[in-house]
Amino acid sequence: xxxxxxxxxxxxxxxxxxxxxxxxxxxxxxxxxxxxxxxxxxxxxxxxxxxxxxxxxxxxxxxxxxxxxxxxxxxxxxxxxxxxxxxxxxxxxxxxxxxxxxxxxxxxxxxxxxxxxxxxxxxxxxxxxxxxxxxxxxxxxxxxxxxxxxxxxxxxxxxxxxxxxxxxxxxxxxxxxxxxxxxxxxxxxxxxxxxxxxxxxxxxxxxxxxxxxxxxxxxxxxxxxxxxxxxxxxxxxxxxxxxxxxxxxxxxxxxxxxxxxxxxxxxxxxxxxxxxxxxxxxxxxxxxxxxxxxxxxxxxxxxxxxxxxxxxxxxxxxxxxxxxxxxxxxxxxxxxxxxxxxxxxxxxxxxxxxxxxxxxxxxxxxxxxxxxxxxxxxxxxxxxxxxxxxxxxxxxxx
Ligand code: FAS
Ligand code: PHB
Numbered sequence: 001x002x003x004x005x006x007x008x009x010x011x012x013x014x015x016x017x018x019x020x021x022x023x024x025x026x027x028x029x030x031x032x033x034x035x036x037x038x039x040x041x042x043x044x045x046x047x048x049x050x051x052x053x054x055x056x057x058x059x060x061x062x063x064x065x066x067x068x069x070x071x072x073x074x075x076x077x078x079x080x081x082x083x084x085x086x087x088x089x090x091x092x093x094x095x096x097x098x099x100x101x102x103x104x105x106x107x108x109x110x111x112x113x114x115x116x117x118x119x120x121x122x123x124x125x126x127x128x129x130x131x132x133x134x135x136x137x138x139x140x141x142x143x144x145x146x147x148x149x150x151x152x153x154x155x156x157x158x159x160x161x162x163x164x165x166x167x168x169x170x171x172x173x174x175x176x177x178x179x180x181x182x183x184x185x186x187x188x189x190x191x192x193x194x195x196x197x198x199x200x201x202x203x204x205x206x207x208x209x210x211x212x213x214x215x216x217x218x219x220x221x222x223x224x225x226x227x228x229x230x231x232x233x234x235x236x237x238x239x240x241x242x243x244x245x246x247x248x249x250x251x252x253x254x255x256x257x258x259x260x261x262x263x264x265x266x267x268x269x270x271x272x273x274x275x276x277x278x279x280x281x282x283x284x285x286x287x288x289x290x291x292x293x294x295x296x297x298x299x300x301x302x303x304x305x306x307x308x309x310x311x312x313x314x315x316x317x318x319x320x321x322x323x324x325x326x327x328x329x330x331x332x333x334x335x336x337x338x339x340x341x342x343x344x345x346x347x348x349x350x351x352x353x354x355x356x357x358x359x360x361x362x363x364x365x366x367x368x369x370x371x372x373x374x375x376x377x378x379x380x381x382x383x384x385x386x387x388x389x390x391x392x393x394x395x396x397x398x
Contacts, residue, residue, distance in 0.1 A: 006147070006154035009126060011037040012325055014146045014159035016134060016172050018047055018127055020109060021293030021310040022165030023116035027067040028318035030123050034325050037157045038127040039134055039146055041166070044117060051196050051270045053109040053307035054220050054228055055080070055207060057395025058102045060311040064112065069119045076223065077107035083393060084203060084259075085358075085380075086210035087373055091256040092380045093206065099387040102394035106207075108222040109307050128155060136162055136175045139287035160288070161321060161333075165314075167294040168279070176286040188276035188300060188355060189362055190215070193233040195247050196270040201227040202255075202262035207304070210254045211358040211372060216302075217254035219263070227264075232359055237273060244268050276300040278352050280344060284313070284337040292317050297344050299351035302358060303393065309347055312398045313340050343396055350392040 013029055015022045018040035026036045040047065056064070056077070064070045081097035083104075097103045120127055131148040138144040139162075146157040164172020173181070201221035202208070208219040215232035222228055231250045233242070248265045255263070279298040284291040293310030316339055320332025357375055361368075379385045 006156050007152070009037050009155065009157045011035045011157060011159050012161065013321060014039065014144065014157045014162040016136065016146060016162065016164050017166035017170060017293075017295065018044075018117070018120075018129070019165065019167060019293065019310075020113055020116065020307055021295070021314050022163065023113065023120055024064065024067060024069070024311060025163055025165060025292065025314045025318055026125070027069050027116060027119050028063075028314065029321065030125065031068055032318070032322040032326070034322055036125065037159070038120065039131045039148055039157065040127060040129050041131055041134065043129050048110055048114060048117070051108075051110060051194065051228075051272065053301070053304065054106055054222060055304035055308075056105045056107055056112075056311075057308045058104065059315075059395045059398050060308045061105050063311050063315045067119075069115050072115050073105070073107050073112065076111070077105040078204065078221070078224070080104045080106055080206050082206050084206045084208040085376065086208060086212070086256045086259065087376050088212070089256050091208070091259060092376075094380075094386050094389060096390040096394045099383070099390040100394055102390070104304070104394055106221050111222075112307075131155075134171050136164075136172060136289065139175065139289045141288075144288040160325070162289050163317060163321075164289055164291045164295045165293050168298055170295050172289060172291055172295050173281050175289060180283070180286055182282045184280045184282075186278040186352070188359070189235060190232050190359060191235050191237070191273045191275050192218075192230045192301065193237065193239070193242055193247065193273050194228065194230045194271070195244070195268045196222070197227050197229070197266045197268050198225060199227050199264040199266040200225060202259050202264070208255065208259050209302070209354075209358055210256070210259075211376070212254040213360070213369075214250070214254050216359045217251055219255070219259060233273060235275065239271050239273055242271065244271075247271070274301070276355065278348055280341070280348060282337070282341060284340055285333070290317055290321075290333070290336060292340075296340075297348065299348055300355040302354040303347070303351040305347050305351050308395060309344060312343060315398050316340050343398065346396060347392075
């Protein structure tokens with residue numbers, strides 16, 4: 001129990017985590033007149049220093065605009081009507097907009113988080129940064145408490161509901177009793193080495209996914225002057241093992257000649273290795289606690305789905321909580337976990353499939369390489385197969 005010096009705050013929804021999921025939920029609730037308090041472990045600057053996702057599905061763009069936070073996204077986001085896939089040095093284009101009438105948008109997660117933080121600050125409602133020792137209590141009681149200590153001292157947030165938007169390593173999922181929680185996981189035997197560089201993108205109108213004998217590579221962007229590239233690397237590698245020169249030398253042979261010729265190299269402004277895993281926690285609700293985003297699931301970034309899944313959860317959860325707070329109806333909150341998981345597992349499958357298709361695994365032999373090539377030939381040999389891929393990549397309906 002907190003000591004008497006603990007300051008108390010009262011709200012309708014306590015939100016743990018000020019990443020995209022937590023801040024977007026706060027924005028959607030605020031727009032509907034529902035009050036929230038956000039509790040974040042790190043500082044604002046630390047959260048903004050993370051380089052993560054870069055591609056938004058159409059439904060994510062619509063949700064962000066609906067939350068009233070889409071002005072810069074619509075002004076600066078870059079539409080990608082299709083996507084390119086390279087195999088054996090040969091690039092093929094998949095035109096999503098022609099096939100399914102939808103497309104994606106290139107807009108960095110860092111910029112989205114900045115927009116959401118600015119919108120949160122404009123509401124004048126509390127966001128408690130640098131909160132340590134966060135604990136969630138009362139999940140099955142008539143009200144829930146979030147305790148912690150921030151630079152102003154100990155605090156307790158009293159709320160009707162709590163949203164665990166605190167990512168894979170957060171406290172919310174761990175607040176669900178072990179006998180209630182079921183987790184499902186697959187860890188991949190390689191990582192992604194990512195580089196951010198202030199150079200013009202080699203492919204400004206489509207992400208390029210490359211399958212090659214040397215391993216997977218990806219060409220993306222953040223703007224017309226800032227590029228994001230990845231190469232598959234062994235899990236045992238450390239960032240210090242990779243000079244910029246070694247990175248560029250590894251990237252180019254994995255691409256087709258046209259894309260490789262368009263790559264402008266330059267000094268990295270960020271370089272990091274991300275492990276790849278598929279992970280799902282069920283259920284996404286326990287009493288007054290709801291999980292959303294990476295707190296509940298992780299996908300390998302091959303399908304550009306992590307951030308988009310978080311947005312989809314938040315859209316469902318916001319609608320459910322607004323309904324409960326306004327009309328008292330529990331229909332939305334009672335069905336949230338089941339409805340979210342139904343879409344999550346379909347996206348988990350797509351991300352797993354794309355990862356197994358485009359990467360070299362330790363046991364990838366000549367036979368499995370031929371199967372990977374045949375799978376891609378099946379895809380590009382059939383408009384129906386391409387439409388199915390486009391449906392998944394452009395974003396399943398929420
Ligand atoms: P986040 O992890 O973004 O945010 C959770 C927040 O909760 C963090 O700010 C954290 O500090 C805070 N927190 C944690 N514990 C807490 C506690 N105890 N108390 C209070 N706050 C706490 N997705 C893509 O689509 N494409 C990509 O290329 C891509 N690359 C990625 C690279 C890396 C290294 C990682 C880790 C993820 C990547 N992702 C990518 C996925 C990523 O974008 C997530 O899907 C997205 O950040 C999900 O957002 P949130 O659910 O808000 O979780
Ligand atoms: C990115 O721009 O960081 C990005 C794009 C597509 C992916 C993964 C990451 O599948």
